[in-house]
Amino acid sequence: MLQSKLFCKTQKEKSADSSSVSHDLLVRAGFVDQLMAGVYTYMPLGFKVLQKVECIIREEMEKAGGQEILMPVLHPKENWEKTGRWDSLDILFKVKGGGEKEYALGPTHEEVVSPLAKKFVLSYKDLPFSVFQIQTKFRDELRAKSGILRTREFLMKDFYSFHSDQSDLDKFYDKMAKVYANIFKRAGIGKQTYQTLASGGSFSKYSDEFQTVTEAGEDIIYVCSKCKIAINREIKEENQFCPKCKNSEFETKKSVEVGNIFKLGTKYSAPFDLKFRDKDGIEKPVLMGCYGIGLGRVLGAVVEISHDEKGIIWPAEIAPFSAHLIQIENTPKVLKTAQKLYTDLQKENIEILYDERQDKTAGEKFADADLMGIPYRIVVSERTLKQDSVELKERSKSSAKLVKIKQLSKILK
RNA sequence: CGGGGUAUGGUGUAAUGGUAGCACGAAUCGUUUGGGACGAUUUAGUCUCAGUUCGAAUCUGAGUACCCCGACCA
Numbered sequence: 001m002l003q004s005k006l007f008c009k010t011q012k013e014k015s016a017d018s019s020s021v022s023h024d025l026l027v028r029a030g031f032v033d034q035l036m037a038g039v040y041t042y043m044p045l046g047f048k049v050l051q052k053v054e055c056i057i058r059e060e061m062e063k064a065g066g067q068e069i070l071m072p073v074l075h076p077k078e079n080w081e082k083t084g085r086w087d088s089l090d091i092l093f094k095v096k097g098g099g100e101k102e103y104a105l106g107p108t109h110e111e112v113v114s115p116l117a118k119k120f121v122l123s124y125k126d127l128p129f130s131v132f133q134i135q136t137k138f139r140d141e142l143r144a145k146s147g148i149l150r151t152r153e154f155l156m157k158d159f160y161s162f163h164s165d166q167s168d169l170d171k172f173y174d175k176m177a178k179v180y181a182n183i184f185k186r187a188g189i190g191k192q193t194y195q196t197l198a199s200g201g202s203f204s205k206y207s208d209e210f211q212t213v214t215e216a217g218e219d220i221i222y223v224c225s226k227c228k229i230a231i232n233r234e235i236k237e238e239n240q241f242c243p244k245c246k247n248s249e250f251e252t253k254k255s256v257e258v259g260n261i262f263k264l265g266t267k268y269s270a271p272f273d274l275k276f277r278d279k280d281g282i283e284k285p286v287l288m289g290c291y292g293i294g295l296g297r298v299l300g301a302v303v304e305i306s307h308d309e310k311g312i313i314w315p316a317e318i319a320p321f322s323a324h325l326i327q328i329e330n331t332p333k334v335l336k337t338a339q340k341l342y343t344d345l346q347k348e349n350i351e352i353l354y355d356e357r358q359d360k361t362a363g364e365k366f367a368d369a370d371l372m373g374i375p376y377r378i379v380v381s382e383r384t385l386k387q388d389s390v391e392l393k394e395r396s397k398s399s400a401k402l403v404k405i406k407q408l409s410k411i412l413k
Numbered sequence: 414c415g416g417g418g419u420a421u422g423g424u425g426u427a428a429u430g431g432u433a434g435c436a437c438g439a440a441u442c443g444u445u446u447g448g449g450a451c452g453a454u455u456u457a458g459u460c461u462c463a464g465u466u467c468g469a470a471u472c473u474g475a476g477u478a479c480c481c482c483g484a485c486c487a
Contacts, residue, residue: 012437012449013425017480037479090414091486108487142414142485150486207487218486262487290487328447363448370448381447391447 001044001321003355003368006030008043010368020216022303023147025312029371031320038144038152045372046299048320050155053295054134056186056317057157064179066132066159071112073136075104079111082271091139105138110264110290113160114272121286124164124278128172132159134295146216148300149256159291164276169263169287176261176291180210184258187298188315192305193258196221197243198232200262206235207262210293211255214304219257222250230255258301259293312373313395321353323412324374328362328381338380341390341405348409370395376412 008030017034018024026032031046042050058068077094080086086094086104093105106112113131121127137156144152159176163169177195184193189212198209211221211230220233224242231239231250241248266285269275274286299318306313314320323345327338342354353374355365369377379391379400390408393400403411 009423009438011424016419016425019480034479085487089487110487139486143481143483145481257486260487264487292487330446358446361446361448361450363446363450366448368449379447383447 001353003353004357006044006353008045010371018147020146020149020304021307022149022216022300025303025307025371026147026300029312029373032148038141038150040148040151040296045320049299049314049318050295052318053187053298054155056183057293057295058134060179060183061132061157061159064130064176066130068133069131070133070135071106071109071116073106073138075106075112077102077104079115080104083111083268085111091141093138093140106135107137107139108292109133109158109160110268114268114274114288117162117286118272118274121162121274121276124276127162127164127276127286128168130159130161132157146218146300148296149216150218151296154297155295157293157295161289161291163287163289164278164284166287169289173261173263173289176289177208180259180261180291180293183293184210184212184298186317187302188318189258189298189301189305194221194223194228194230194255196230196232197235197239198260199235207260209257210259212258212301212305213253213255214301215254216304217254217256219255221253221255223253225249225251256297256301256304258297259291261291262289264288264290307373310367311371314373314375316375319373319375321351321374323350323352323376323378324369324372325352325354325378325380326365326369327356328365328379330358331382333385334380334382337385337405341378341380341408345409345412348413350409350412378408
């Protein structure tokens with residue numbers, strides 16, 4: 001991608017409304033744009049990151065056996081009345097069609113996936129199975145805040161599993177916990193993300209949240225001083241000991257919930273009459289689990305954790321580009337070399353953002369590069385070309401080194 | 414939803430009742446080119462509606478929007 005063509009502008013000044021580090025940096029670097037409170041556009045750079053997060057999640061969900069589907073955003077009122085959530089769920093967006101008919105905008109999809117499963121699950125032979133989707137969700141949050149960390153419209157992966165008995169659900173649930181840990185590790189927030197025992201809401205007694213520790217978070221968790229498990233403040237009173245190692249010493253941390261997993265049991269299979277026949281021909285309710293991840297939150301949490309005073313520092317696997325190629329001085333030799341490098345590296349499937357702007361000074365280009373946070377910065381200038389080299393600098397490190405042009409693609413791969 | 418705050422060019426800000434100014438950005442020209450370079454010329458603004466006043470960015474009222482604290486958060 002040529003930087004002069006990139007649909008975005010970086011901003012030098014901190015925005016007056018920025019409410020968190022991630023908000024400020026993502027706006028200034030041109031990754032997102034706010035339309036209204038809690039509603040954002042992902043600009044090309046931000047969308048690239050979002051798609052990479054999506055890619056990781058999709059890969060892991062498929063590995064876990066999930067089949068991807070796409071359910072509607074527009075839901076019939078009846079389904080939500082059936083579970084009682086039309087009236088009780090305060091964040092539910094309700095919309096009216098032309099003829100006074102009412103609909104819900106999907107905040108989650110138990111009300112759709114359960115009746116869907118009922119059409120296809122008849123026998124124990126149809127179980128277990130799981131489906132997932134990655135789709136925009138709508139929640140009428142009374143208060144949107146912290147930039148993209150808490151929004152009214154957001155991309156979410158929701159995964160639903162269906163089981164014939166409790167032990168199968170339990171086993172699958174534990175497996176998903178591990179899959180989740182791996183996703184957050186790949187996204188670059190593994191170290192700061194804790195599996196956290198939390199309230200089950202209206203579903204079950206407990207659920208597990210995945211909480212990423214950051215000052216911008218709105219939850220308080222107690223992290224076990226011995227193992228990597230935490231307890232959400234909302235249930236701390238009833239749980240004085242670590243659920244894993246029974247230790248009673250905890251560290252208090254602020255955190256943001258990037259994902260969660262629930263054992264739904266029969267909570268939704270019951271109202272939708274989702275049953276199957278077992279080997280003995282006896283009718284039994286299907287047991288369900290659901291597993292969510294907020295993609296925008298993951299993105300925001302990464303920025304909260306991985307940045308410095310100059311800008312974002314993207315982890316390699318979700319960075320919008322692998323390398324940021326910058327030319328300094330517009331001499332014919334520099335231009336020619338940089339352009340060739342740009343096409344050559346792309347041929348090797350290395351994603352390059354090429355700052356080919358000739359009317360910007362070196363300082364401005366460096367500042368933009370630091371703000372955008374692409375993992376590698378490649379500088380081509382007369383100075384480096386004297387040694388048949390380019391300068392290679394990792395965004396996360398302070399020093400740069402000269403690398404022979406021929407060796408560059410090997411290092412980047 | 415309760416409470417608080419704010420609203421001035423694209424962005425960040427100044428102007429406490431009397432000429433809307435500065436910086437960044439953007440545009441043109443020239444000089445520059447290893448950390449947001451320099452000069453010249455230009456561009457663009459008082460959230461909306463009503464009121465007070467000779468005169469309103471400034472005071473009053475209503476509305477709207479955004480931000481913060483709290484409550485809420487399958």
